[in-house]
Amino acid sequence: MAEFEPQIVAFCCNWCTYAAADLAGTSRIHYPPNVKIVRVMCSGMVNPIYVLKAFEGGADGVLVAGCHLTDCHYIDGPVKCDAAIDKLRKVLHVLGLEDERLRREMIATSEGTVFAHVIQEMVEQLKKLGPSPFKVKMEALA
């Protein structure tokens, strides 16, 4: 049987992390192709339902990444994001989801290597954890 390849959905802020992912690409830094990036205008706009829907759709892990606390294009997006993700983490904990499956990172425009490293690390962790416990639909498709 082929090795399990986790699927990651990454919500990346337009101003920092999306640009960092772009930089990783233009700098030819290698990272696993298991990630699907969704560009959002600010990490503060990532509503918990986006993350829940990603899990519903069969994601094994979700990354929410944006600017550092003081770099936000809209002043306090990362603060809002932190608050929302903390709350969601508690809910997902009750649901029995492993903490590693939801990751919150702050990656600045210049940190292409950090982005590649985060994805690398996440893929390794998720490979150890195995498929998401919510995965019903994806198996049905396969």
Next chain:
Amino acid sequence: MNLEDIIQETKTYYCLECGKCTSVCPVARYDPSFSPRQMIENALLGFGNELLFDKELFSCLTCYTCQQKCPSDIDFPVFVQKARSLAQDNEQHGVCAHSGQLQSLARLMTGPAIKQKRLEWLSKEYRVSENGDVLLWVGCAPYFAPIFEDIEFNALDITKASLKALNSLGIAPKLLPNEKCCGHDALWTGDVETFKKLAEYNAAQIKEAGVKKIVFSCPEGYRTFKLDYPNYVDLGCEVQHISEFLAEKIEQNGLKFKEIKKKVTYQDPCRLGRHLGVYEAPRKVLKSIPGIELVEMKHSGLESICCGTSAFTNCDSYSNMLRAERLCEATETGAELLITACPKCQTHFRCAMTDKGKEHRSTSKIEIMDLANLVANAIE
């Protein structure tokens, strides 16, 4: 199922077009475009799309006020429930409150492999047993606790209070470590597929547990188990709301309370009151606590006004007005405490009182508490 089947099944063809439903409807009082009568007419005259693609279909509170007055005894809430499932088939989901997080959680819970950590709040001071006859249904409380942190509402307090009350009666109930959402919200937003999966899973768990009675601290779960589960699964045990259970025990002199000097008023939850006809049991419990003076609101019992949102769908400014009206009625009684028997009523009222928006904030403020909490406080 198509609209014709729904009309046949719920006998909406008996409609006399008298419009009593719309005149008593709490939503229609504020929302001029909402009309139960119009919705039924649309269905009967063959304008199915007008009904299914109208966002107002999801505005109905399914509070059963209309059915009380309907001369033809049309079960409008069930009609709405079935029409919503038809609307879901057409990709109409209504506007869910909290962006649909709670509905999404119910769908995630259908995942067969999940192992919930829903009993982490359980401390040593509570007694539970592995093989009791009574099961306490915890429901969504562990999920509500983090979600409603910011309105200072911890639904687990209600569960803990119920557990304390049961313990003081010498009952160590059983708790299910992996119980799933009862599916109430899924069913009433038209997601029958999710509801069926949850019902089947829960029924299997309960059968395995081999209990004789399930006690609920949430009327929505109670309603779902009592009226909706029998249509899909066989439970093979009795279900009861905590207020009924306590009222029974008080009658048999099983509970003694210390004095609490407070003037209180009681909000009948729609699921417990009009859906299931439980009006007396909570009042009996309240009256049995010495020092408690119960004053009724202008509308109570059968005519009680809903808390403004059900199944976490279409919570809008109209629902907020409805809540403000109800809170105003509660403060007008001069009571210092509003007692409810439903965690969701409490969520919605607390939200209305802490809502940051200037226009939508309720000006009436009153302390609010669940019946189970009051009982737990009164236990010696």
